[in-house]
Amino acid sequence: MPPEEHPTPAARETLPSFLSRVAAYHLIDLPTFLEEMGLPVRGTLSGEDGSVERLAEVARISPADVDELLSWSGVAIGDVRMRFRDEIFVTRALRNPEVRGCPACLREDALRSEVGGVAAMVMRGHWQLRYVHVCIRHGVDLAPLWRERQPTRRFDQLPHLREIEADLTAGVLDGLDRTPTDFDLWLDDRLAHPMVGPALGQPSLYAAAELCQLLGEELNVDGEAGDDETGRLHAALERGFRVLRDGDAGLNAALHKLLRRRADPQDGAKKTFGRLYTRLDGDLADDEAFDPMRDRLRSVILRHWPIAPGERVLGEVIQVRRCHSVRTAAAEVGLKTATLRPILVERGAIPADDTRPDAVLTFDAERWKPLLEEVLTLVGEKEMAKRLGISRDQFRSLADLGLFEPFVANPSIKRPWRRADANGFLASLLPADASTIERADGWIGLQKAAPKIAGGVRYILEAVRSGRLATARLAREEGYPSIMVREADVARILPEDWETDDGAMTVAAFQKRVGLSRAGSFARLVEDGHTPSTTLMNIATRSLRRCITAEDAAAFHERFVTAKTLAEERGVPTKVAAAEMKNRGFPSFQVEDVAYDGIWLRGDSADGLGRRTSGMKVR
Structure with a gap:
């Protein structure tokens, strides 16, 4: 006689698990029960048979109960996709010859039910998901229970449970103690409450979980490993979860951390980003859920590798070059790298102290395109x-x-x-x-x-x-x-500025000599009496002019500097010296409300930039 209590679905139970318990209630095996009820064995167990009403009738439950059982079982939607908890996963994320579960949960099932034994044990749907490694309720690893490649035999759980019943009861199969991580708790909550918004900023829960694992595995830069394979995967998922949980900032930091780990500066993107790259470019290439991560990684690659237009990166043909290396830029303009590199340094495209090889020292191609075009005309x-x-x-x-x-x-x-x-x-x-x-x-x-x-x-x-x-x-x-x-x-013609053989020159001539030809600041400085001048006669024109003698010039240089005189002292281009003064915020010389633009007191500000010589050549 069958037990008096007809089975009812348990929380998170799969359809094959529930039907197995119903079959046990009728004291027959699951395939025989389904055949007698007129249900196709394979189609019903895999969730492919859409006869919800007939299932509800056979199992004595409501159609809503059947839908819930199916949602925790996973229903095929095509050859390689399944709908699971209102999310789309690849089939292999849910279907595996190895069946896992929590022995402690199964023992509790047997103790709570009047039926007792394996006929009361419930297989939970979340145990199928390959990203679930821990039973949150008991704080232990899920344990491998049985392995069966043939799906119909795999879903018929009672024969398998009977084989391991003694070990289950004795605790032989119990997994290692494992504290649930933030990832475990987050994923469990997402499965319990589907459709609660974007998953870690990704288009799907599957993409989020898969990227947690890929990122976590690649970020294991110190060679950290778990005590076993489960521990390694568990740690990787948590590591990746922390990255995606922090949004764009966390993801950018993680990708650049991977970038910095290049052992050889000439390593390509595929070697640098490892399985994250190969999976996005391989078996995940056609999955649109991974497009945002592909776009993000591609953007990083294009900023750090000199990818030429026409090359393919992560499935996309590059139309515009984002960065040049010294080598690719030299090839483009037809120069040797030894010739181009000093030009790039002088114009600020690359740092002078960067010792990386020409093949990997890169710079922004769009920003410095005018420079390369200019170099072509030199x-x-x-x-x-x-x-x-x-x-x-x-x-x-x-x-x-x-x-x-x-x-x-x-x-x-x-x-x-x-x-x-x-x-x-x-x-x-x-x-x-x-x-x-x-x-x-x-x-x-x-x-x-x-x-x-x-x-x-x-x-x-x-x-x-x-x-x-x-x-x-x-x-x-x-x-x-x-x-x-x-x-x-x-x-x-009466020149506005001239120079005598002994070095005296007009104010206008000296103003140009120190790089102030457009400013007029020096003329005002002389007129206001802040630097000395001397009145001399131009013998050729018999006219008197205010001039700057060698002594007057020395007095000016002793007290003041301009971008040009500072550049001559330091042995750098005038533009470099001017930019440095501006960037450091050194104020021009000023008396009350009158400012003398382009002229600085020679003091801590100017001297702080360093001098190559003790003085400058006046002429």
Whole structure:
């Protein structure tokens, strides 16, 4: 006779477990019971048969009870997916030949029921999930109970339970004591209360749990291991959970921690990120639930590896390069790395003290794209002289006067000049609407005009650019030699600044010499009496001018610095010195409400930047 009490579903029980107990109530095995009830054995046990009403009738429970049993069992939705607790998991996350459970829970089932023994034991649905390793109720590992590859025989639990009943009762199969982690508690709560919002910021509970494990395993950088395989997986899940629980900040920190562990700077992304990379690029590649993590990891990779357009990274063909290495940038601009690297250092693209190899020292490709485009146009003295129509010696003379500033200051670079500077230089001296003359009668070239005016060629050119001297182009000539000025106009030019043989110069000339040509600050400094000056006569024009003698200049340099003088003292480009003063917040010299922009007191602020020499060359 069957027991008087007909089975009712237990909390979290699976459908095969409940049907096994119903079959035991009728004193027959599960396959026979299902066949007698007209239910297909395989389809019913796997949850593939959608006859909920018939199941409810056979099991004497409501359709809602059947739905609950199915939700804890997992129902196939295609070849490799299952719906479990209103979430989508891959089948292998729930179905495994090895069946696990908590022996302590099973013993309690037997003691609580009037039926007693294995017929009362309940298999819980969450025990199937491969991310569940601990019974939270008893604080022990789940134990392997039996192993069966054939699904129908695996789900028929009573024969298996009878085989191990003695060991279950004696505690032989009990798992190791294990304190539930925050991950264990979180996952258990998610399964008990499905549909409570995003899972750790991931599209699905499956993606969240799988990433906890992948991240946790890769973050085991110190070789920490559990006391067994279960302990290792358990620790990895908790480690990854702490990362995802902290949101974007935690994930970014974890990915960069993995990035820093590269044993060899030339290791690729696949080796650096290990199984996290290979799984996202392999068996998880078509699962959209992992797209956010793929995108995040890809973004990190593109910022730290010089991936070229057209290459595929984590399933996506890269359209735009995000970063260059010194080597890839050198190949792009057609230079040797030994030539390009100093340029990148000088312009601030890479740190001077970074000793990584050219193949792995990277920089932002988009930000420094204009620099590389500029480098492509750089030429040497020969090309600059040719564009200007003059000899290399003449070009050097113009450059020595400061009329051309090299794009790259490093003296080891043989091509530091920009073609555009030659074109711009000529355009500044010969407007597009300038007239063309066939003969040079009454006209004179700029170089020949220079000795006729105090200050030489520099002042002739400044007079032209300021509009005080008109120019014309001599036919049959090209470039700089073709630019002419009227001799009569040259004779009338009174330069605003000139310099004597003993080093005295006008205030305007000295102002330019110290890099303040646009500011006017130095002239105000002189007028306000904060630095000395001397009145001298220009012998060529018989006019008196306020000038700066060598002694006046020394007094200025003793008390003040500018970005240009500081740069000369330190042996760095002027732009570097100016940027450093600005970044450090050093204020310009100021008296009451008058500020002298670009001029700093030589004191703790300027000296704190360091000096290469004890003084500077005035001329």
